[in-house]
Amino acid sequence: MPSMEQCPEIREEIRKLCRKYPDEYWRKLDKDDEYPEHFVQELTDAGWLAALIPEQYGGSGLTVREASVILEEVNRSGGNAAACHAQMYIMGALLRHGSDEQKARYLPKIASGDIRLQAFGVTEPNAGSDTTQLETFARRDGDYYIVNGAKIFISRVQHSDMMLLLARTTPAAECPKKTLGLSVFLVDLQEAGDAVEVRKIDAMINHETNQLFFHDLKIPKANLIGEEDRGFYYILDGMNAERILVGDESIGDARWFIDRAVKYGKERVIFGRPIAQNQGIQFPLAQAYAQTEAADLMRFRAAELFDTSQACGPEANMAKLLCAQAAWAAANAALDTHGGYGFAAEYDVERKFRECRLFSIAPISNNMILNYVAEHVLGMPRSY
């Protein structure tokens, strides 16, 4: 248990809500590969997913620091906020770069949950981590853009009404800079019909993620966010908030693993004494705890900078890296502590073990964060 918890009132409310969704709920969903619809709806109805939407649009206008505590507590309860975390932050592109008309039209409905905007279409099979190499093309045709191409690992599409799409609007060869030529669009998934073909990917975790194929998808020009060709910057702009918010889910996971393992270790008696009396059990958990507390400080430091409109690229990136590493250290320590029972689904450790591993890879891999720190913080030559 950390010595001083930030935002205790928010934590208490989320804990109360999460108690209605115990281990069995998440375990069954995992087994049946189903979406946590009831949980997400209740979180939405209580207004928690509208935390970052300003009050003038019907949200609660909370800070990233406060929002981060909401997601942390979901994961700390044994749940998985990745099913809905994007509803909290994808709208940031619309909020910061959308027109007044777009904001007035969509934000109140996103805040109320009438519109789920929780699909984010960036990654492509041929571009991977190199977003500047996206190929999906949006060709201007009168008052519309016509989109063709493919995306991969696009999550929650089947539980979203709208998707934020990053697509190329100028061929790469004609762009003065490789970060130009991409644009951001709001796609109405209901209206799109067959023009967006969705193929679910059978994945390691219960996370609805998909391959998408665009067949002459028509997007009204009115759904372009900001200026044409500047979309890469708009996406980049939202990434610091995303890094911090994903980092706190890892903190929640880490604390869940440590709590469970400490409890189990004290109860499990082998060789006539609790296994937690052995340093081989204690040290990895103590190490993971220290890593978690350190990562937590970086996460709040990044959030504080973000919330006071200060540059926070290094802190947000390091927070995401350190939080993911802390969660993974805690996951391994918890698995070892549980011995064979760590593999039994009924203990939930194996499920959380799989789930927490995602954050070392997505939304950005730890390697790319190390690249960022090496190049932009330490000033070393770009390695790729």
Ligand SMILES: Cc1cc2nc3c(=O)[nH]c(=O)nc-3n(C[C@H](O)[C@H](O)[C@H](O)COP(=O)(O)OP(=O)(O)OC[C@H]3O[C@@H](n4cnc5c(N)ncnc54)[C@H](O)[C@@H]3O)c2cc1C
């Ligand atoms: C479950 C899941 C959900 C996802 N949801 C979404 C979503 O909703 N929307 C979306 O747009 N994307 C989503 N993604 C995609 C995710 O963001 C990408 O998987 C991630 O960015 C890495 O891209 P890649 O898989 O193509 O890996 P690659 O780019 O092929 O990289 C593979 C490995 O090589 C390493 N690597 C590559 N280049 C370098 C380099 N220069 N230096 C050091 N290491 C390097 C990477 O770090 C990584 O470890 C999701 C992925 C998963 C698994």
